[in-house]
Amino acid sequence: MRTTSRGLILTLALTPLLAGCFVSGAEGSGSDTQGGSAGRLRVALARPPVQALSPYSDDATLLGKLSVVEGLTALDKNGAAAPALAKSWKQVNPTTWTFELRKASFQDGTPVTADAVVNALDHADAATPKPRVLSDVTLTAKAQDADTVTISTKAADPVLPLRLASPVLAILSAKAYAKDGTASAIGTGTGPFKVTKLIGKSKASLDRYDGYWGGKAKAPGIDVTWIADGTARANALRGGDVDIAEWIPTAQAKLLDAKTRHEVPSVRTDSLILNTGNGIFTDPTLRAAAREAVDGSALVDSIFGGYADPAQGLFGPAVSWAADKRVDATGRAKAATPAQVRSKTKGKVLRLAAYTNRAELPETATVLQQQLEKAGFTVKQDVREYTQMEADLLAGKYDALVMSRVVLLDTGDAVAYLASDYTSNGVYNIARLKDAKVDQAVKAAAEEGDVTKRQQKIMAAEAEILRTDAVVPLVHEKVVQGIATDVEGVLLDPRERSLIDVDTHLK
């Protein structure tokens, strides 16, 4: 029949199209990176690259995690600066430091020289928008001789060595920097692993860099798959598709074999931020009532399935020095009774915000809603995707926000977080806190050069902030990393900055 033959022709015409799509589809997702040589680590990471492995974006963390790049320094277990590309350093005067470089080479074969370091730091300083780690400092790097770099800052910067450990300030070879100001870490880092191929936002393959100054890595390479969905990540590990899966959501953690489940205290604290600038929480007694009503420990075993610690303050167990130096908050306002709350709010609704990006936060908001309603508040939730609500948050359109925040930012130093979130001119001051004593305490901590004293002052600032009840810490999160039983040497880092290094390998 005529129509049948027409249909046949159509089908025949479609067949190559079909095949073409599939092949290109398979290529696009990089099937060839699978099943490489034996011993390669297969890793499932959560956050896909956003800027094609540019160190000036969130990709920096990822480059650090996979040991692709290094800075002049690194952070040790206790969060102090440790040697990396610089084997030693000293502070010449409050604003000047000199760093002695070790003998190392870039993955493209060129040697790491003082000039290369200066070039890298200059590019980071000139990057637009300016990397966060450099946002409150102006530094100038100079090559003193072939393996000595002098770095001077405009104002005294006691945490400069910590700052330089940030993967954003990774030292890349000259080849990495394009004329338009962008940088790419593909094949230009100094770490034990070298990115050989990046396929969009789905896969990457890394090979061992044999010229690494710290010796050859034990694993011949890494195959990275980005899996944004937590359940899918857990499934990939359970199905044996990957050897390491990071950030297993608490809802999935119980499903993993106990031997593959590794929990790490994280530097993330979940808290309830109260808007002190406008709305009902301008009244300190209402804030105090909210603080007393809210019980974060109820969340630990329920929503977090045990993968969290009840909050002790802004800084949890992952910040090892915090517990010993904690100062009790004194002089807090007296909490309003439920009857007082009702009369003071005059029927005004408490607008409670939470964002959907982290699954636990909306659930937390619902628990908190019940706790707050018991204390006399009338609560209405607003739950949305973070970017959809950020402008409203910063504009003070909510009374309270359930928030998950990293308390040690890229400097590895707690002051940056306190300054941006709680000081009067902080740019991320969602609590809209304007308190002279807090400002003063944070400033004092920022200016302190001595490590122990700085930590003491940070804890004093924490007490000042908690006194205002602008923030009610709920829990300190734990991260669950899924690691197959035949993998050894995975780094469980509370700062989530490292994961795989020279010693990580398959048994």
Place this chain on the structure above:
Amino acid sequence: MSVMSAGTEVRPSRWRASLGRLAAGTALLTAVAMLPWLSGNDPALTVLRARSADQNPTPEQLAAVREQLGLDEGPFAHLAHWLGGLPRGEAGTSWVSGEAVLPQVTGAFAVSFTLMLGALVVTIAVAALVSARTVYLGSRRRLHRGRGVIGVAVLAALPKFLLASLLATVCGVWLGWFPSSGWAGPASMVLPALALGVPSGAMIGGLLDQSLPAAFNEPWARTWHAYGYAPGRVARHALRRALAGVLPQLLPTVVALVGGAVAVEKIFNIPGLGRLALDAAIAQDLPPLQTATLALILLGVVAGLLIQALRRALLGPALRDGALPALHAPAASRGRFTRWAAVACALALLALVTTGLLRDPLHVDTAARLLPPSAAHPLGTDALGRDLLARLGHGALRTVGVALVVTAVCVLAGLLLGMAAQVGAGLTEVVSTMPAVLAGLLTTAVTGPSAWGAALAVCLVGWTPYAAQAAALLEQERASGHMLASLSFGAGPGYLLRYHLLPAVLPPVLRNALLRLPTTVLVLASLGFLGLGEQPPTAEWGRLLSENQPYVELAPWTVLGPACALVLLSVLAVSGTDAAAVRSPASVRKSRRSSGRGAQAQGGVSAGRTERRSAARRSPAA
């Protein structure tokens, strides 16, 4: 309204259709280009966040991003620049990553398109299974009773993301038959294609199954059977006849999966177009978003034209020559079973809602978390220790109410646009491939987060299946002999609408709408993350499913309850209307049947209404 046969005005109609496509496409692209400016969300801030989540949003940083992207030039300069690059094969660079957009979008499109083809295969297989009984019996003239619709309603009500989670866990992790995620080869296509294709197949199959008895009831089929033609031959022609009306449904049901399968793409970690577009939209990264939108528009138009060509090929010259009888279902009894099923579902739902309403849906008890069903909690508790029965009961009215209102609006809009055939066709093609999330983003940009926003957003895109169906049915109906006769007897448009067009179109469209009811519930809930719809902790069925999805494996009862409720609703809606239609057949249809018989007996025309006589005895293309 034109009631001429299609053949006489092919050229102007093509013109108008292309005009409709062009207008709709341009409007959509412009709306997308305006998105950041409409929403009032500073694109500099969202782009900065996408690049570096912990970056402080200082004014200097934002100014740097704004300058880098040239945001101050405004939306039109950007749109013009982007359009200008297209002829050269450039679609700009991503605002977030700075990489060229075109390779990304084409790569993702190829992946999604391949997946869609896989889903299409599954859809066809499932649809074939669903309608196999009718084809077999019908071709042998043994189709005395309509078949139960329960299986179809159950399958069509299965939430795709739930099916995906289930398949990934069972076949991916437990049994290890297929990879649980990724896109590495044909094996990784199986599970997602099943998750997407089974509900679609049930829907398409359900529609096909409904129109088949009418085809078998046509005089030519009777004649052929009497002549002793092989059942296979009768079946083939009946299928051609019925398929022509169902084919347009493939566009909004299957082809739309290229951009609209975000949830399944996430669960299986497939680097598809839906996720790319969603990520770009969240970051307000315009170049990839615009390019993805354009790709979807082109896909819609090409697929629409292809489907139209297929329909024409199936129906042959009969359609053009106005020699086509419209398909009208015989009043075969649906069987007692269907009626009982409707009653049982109604009772079950009623029991669910009444017992649920007596309980507290909001009481959180973190100690009673994820409890399995027991006397205290007949359906178990969710992750916060809330009683699931209570949440189902309290959510019922709102869920079903909103879904019904949205469906009604969509059906109405679909009918209207389906009648405006030529312009409507272009618009339908362009809109039917648009993911609901995009409509949601445009809605939030204009209205801000609101309780009715989700309904509005779904109405914006949800009408396409009905428009496509109505247009296809109307085209056939207009090409039928009795319409021409009515016209020649001086019937006005109102009369035609009331007595010919609506009776022909409404029942199948309603059936389609009811089959899609569960999907509507789920789509409404899927926009919650944009702040559209009722805010938590309000109970709502779609939300119950999505908020409990992570616990599928740990506590299956948390999703079982809501999923069963959706299935009950679907079965009730479909079988209930079937039973009602059988008990009280529309007066119009009854009179037509009797007059039809009269007309055949007298061999003439009765009372201003000719019956489908002249063309009735031939197969459409035989």
